[in-house]
Amino acid sequence: MTDIGFSLSNFLFVSGVSLLVVLILMTVTALIGRRQGRVSVVDTAWGIGFLVVAVVAGSVGTGVLWRRLLLTALVAVWAGRLARHMHTRNKGKGEDPRYQKMLADQPGDPFLVAIRKVYLVQGAAVWFVSLPIQVSAASGGGMWWVAVVGAMVWGLGVIFESVGDAQLAAFKADPSNKGTIMDRGLWSWTRHPNYFGDSSVWWGLWLVAASAWPGVLTVLSPVVMTYFLVFATGARLLESQMSERPGYPEYQQRTSYFIPRPPKSRSGAS
Template sequence: MGGTLLAVCLASLATAAVAMGVTAVVARRLGRVAVVDVAWGLVFVAIAWVAHLVGTGSVRSLLLAVLVTAWGGRLAWHIRRRAVGAGEDPRYEKLLSEAPEGRRFAFAVRKVFLVQGLAAWFVSLPLQVAAATDRPLGWVAALGVLVVVVGVTFEAVGDAQLAAFKRDPANRGRVMDRGLWAWTRHPNYFGDSAVWWGLFVVAAEAWPGVLTVLSPVVMTYFLAFATGARLLESEMAKRPGYPEYMARTSMFVPLPPRKRARRP
């Protein structure tokens, strides 16, 4: 197994490097670093299929590749549709403001594309390890698939509810606090996290997949505290009504809305 796992890991690392390299070139031509957000889900799709082809070709790795394709394809399509006609993402604009004069692209490669490529490789370790095993699927894998489905559903429904809310002119200036958004301030981020915990469970059924537990932990940390929810809320909290929304609604894990709002 050792030789197969090494081959899968190296092939996956090369896939992440090539995918982010191509994304960087496209971003430079378009003048928008935010292109990387569209590519993010697709990088995992590419890694999943390369790992399956280089590995044992097991049913487990095929199942993971299909699940990741469904998740990553939907995410890329959603972000691409949302980004049409938009300018640079404020997060990247702020980051690039720190770039030395005349070295904006090189700075973006180092701070964005390289970092995200390595992050994608690390988070996808459950896929890579599973691709090097050939143990048959069992009930644990079925449980993992269920968690993935719940996660994708949370993402898709949450995104659809927010899009419908924004389309209604009557909601202009208001805070979305309906549907899933009444239970968690970030149903899309929570769903994303659930997907990767589910993928980990599928992989963990076959040794040594359980050792890749840090991958979903890291993904959840970034979604909740690093580049995801916390960063977004640093700006959202300035909007009228949002502090009150924060006081009555769970930040990440879905919970019943508080009847009496606490001070944020």
């Protein structure tokens, strides 16, 4: 243990075990996906992956106890809700169009292509994005008030993500809304409240980790997560699929892309 309260050897152990359990999880997920004939099972494994990393970090880390327990609890709440939501959303359905597009016209065995382009990529992303949790597990005392701010940012993210998902599910369940664009509730403030919430969750978790050195150095983890949510596999990909739907261009004009803000009036947007 160094004089700043960080154990490099413990971090390497936590990180190594985390990588191992994520690889095992993605291997099992790939086998399940092959049996079911759809890659989208990885969406459920996404949240579970962060949960197992948090449990590993909280269990074998030697850092300050209160922060390990806090991060484990925060990740468990977020990951449990997300995994349950994704499982319910995808249960009994075919392949997600996102993965169909991603894997279309790829040479080679489809299962091996899915391993290379989906399962390994998402496993690596889980391990990298969870670095604040891993580092914090080996860190000593720090500024508790920064952790409190982080927990508040996390809470804001969970609210946006869970409420946004619930509002969208209720909207889709109403037959009278078929063929229309969801532009109510949080969806009138941002076109992607669930993605904004997800990003906020990880900035909040990073702040908790950054309350003690060297957690602040893991800032690339929430940066990468936000990049994927905004520009890579999240909002931008969904926008490309939705842009041809009637009413969506008008919705884009009056509603913020990512950061929530009051919507423009329909007359002003036109």
